[in-house]
Amino acid sequence: xxxxxxxxxxxxxxxxxxxxxxxxxxxxxxxxxxxxxxxxxxxxxxxxxxxxxxxxxxxxxxxxxxxxxxxxxxxxxxxxxxxxxxxxxxxxxxxxxxxxxxxxxxxxxxxxxxxxxxxxxxxxxxxxxxxxxxxxxxxxxxxxxxxxxxxxxxxxxxxxxxxxxxxxxx
Amino acid sequence: xxxxxxxxxxxxxxxxxxxxxxxxxxxxxxxxxxxxxxxxxxxxxxxxxxxxxxxxxxxxxxxxxxxxxxxxxxxxxxxxxxxxxxxxxxxxxxxxxxxxxxxxxxxxxxxxxxxxxxxxxxxxxxxxxxxxxxxxxxxxxxxxxxxxxxxxxxxxxxxxxxxxxxxxxx
Numbered sequence: 001x002x003x004x005x006x007x008x009x010x011x012x013x014x015x016x017x018x019x020x021x022x023x024x025x026x027x028x029x030x031x032x033x034x035x036x037x038x039x040x041x042x043x044x045x046x047x048x049x050x051x052x053x054x055x056x057x058x059x060x061x062x063x064x065x066x067x068x069x070x071x072x073x074x075x076x077x078x079x080x081x082x083x084x085x086x087x088x089x090x091x092x093x094x095x096x097x098x099x100x101x102x103x104x105x106x107x108x109x110x111x112x113x114x115x116x117x118x119x120x121x122x123x124x125x126x127x128x129x130x131x132x133x134x135x136x137x138x139x140x141x142x143x144x145x146x147x148x149x150x151x152x153x154x155x156x157x158x159x160x161x162x163x164x165x166x167x168x169x170x
Numbered sequence: 171x172x173x174x175x176x177x178x179x180x181x182x183x184x185x186x187x188x189x190x191x192x193x194x195x196x197x198x199x200x201x202x203x204x205x206x207x208x209x210x211x212x213x214x215x216x217x218x219x220x221x222x223x224x225x226x227x228x229x230x231x232x233x234x235x236x237x238x239x240x241x242x243x244x245x246x247x248x249x250x251x252x253x254x255x256x257x258x259x260x261x262x263x264x265x266x267x268x269x270x271x272x273x274x275x276x277x278x279x280x281x282x283x284x285x286x287x288x289x290x291x292x293x294x295x296x297x298x299x300x301x302x303x304x305x306x307x308x309x310x311x312x313x314x315x316x317x318x319x320x321x322x323x324x325x326x327x328x329x330x331x332x333x334x335x336x337x338x339x340x
Contacts, residue, residue, distance in 0.1 A: 032215065033214075033215050033217075035207040035208075035209055035214035035215075036207060036208040036209065036217070036218060037205040037206060037207055037208065038205075038206040038207065038208055038220075039205055039206065044203075044205035045202065045203050045205075047203075047206070048206060050208075050220060050221070050274070050275070050276065051220070051221045051222070051274070051276055051278075052221070053276060053277075053278065053279065054275070054276035057276065104220070104221070105220065105224070106220065106221055106223055106224035106227065107223070108221075108223065109223065
């Protein structure tokens with residue numbers, strides 16, 4: 001499964017890098033690139049960690065749960081979820097106030113972040129005690145950590161659940 | 171007992187979150203946050219990897235050397251090097267065309283990236299064969315991978331060295 005995904009990803013990367021070269025060179029001449037943001041569109045006003053290690057450190061030191069969003073730019077499901085997520089004021093507020101946030105387009109080496117496989121979009125919560133909350137799931141039994149734009153109410157209630165820590169003392 | 175503790179903790183959390191709210195909201199109202207960029211000022215027009223794993227993957231798949239810049243926002247040496255780096259057209263061009271780029275404000279778990287300790291600013295090159303080029307150093311014997319703004323010529327020549335791969339075939 002992982003191998004297959006990796007192969008597909010390799011092919012995609014190779015394709016896009018060879019295709020991208022002429023485009024890229026043309027693009028440089030034609031227009032200035034828009035600087036990449038850490039938010040990648042999931043909430044420009046939120047504060048995002050860059051790496052998983054950094055996010056874990058913040059979660060522990062600020063005693064906040066970590067929310068990890070796996071997504072891809074060329075995945076329409078990721079894109080539609082992102083749009084809904086970024087526009088949902090209640091979720092943005094809760095995320096801003098009570099969560100350490102990380103969005104990734106590349107898998108980490110921590111297998112706990114893929115309890116039922118590597119797919120996108122996929123959202124995992126990590127307790128400040130450094131435990132991945134595999135118990136906080138969406139509504140799809142075949143992809144337990146996937147959400148659709150229509151699932152934002154469930155996501156909000158899952159965020160509330162993640163705020164109830166596994167251990168009260170670290 | 172656990173329940174009680176949890177309740178107390180929840181009350182505390184609620185308290186601190188309500189107390190924190192007014193301050194934060196005041197800040198939000200005063201000014202919109204500027205979205206964080208992946209470049210962090212090291213070259214907004216360049217394409218930056220987000221994580222070390224991602225950067226290694228790109229280096230391997232695109233067969234380009236990886237340049238890792240460790241820095242900190244509150245380090246004046248990092249800041250002055252960043253300014254010089256971002257303004258040097260020759261370095262920016264070479265970086266854009268021939269390197270996979272990553273800037274980090276947080277250490278990775280790979281000890282090879284800190285051959286003589288963890289300090290900032292610090293620049294390490296990684297060969298597409300996944301070997302950290304500990305042989306490519308700056309001019310300071312006590313901090314071999316540090317550069318100052320006056321060292322950009324050396325940095326350029328080090329980038330040229332990094333382009334000569336350790337192995338020509340992967």
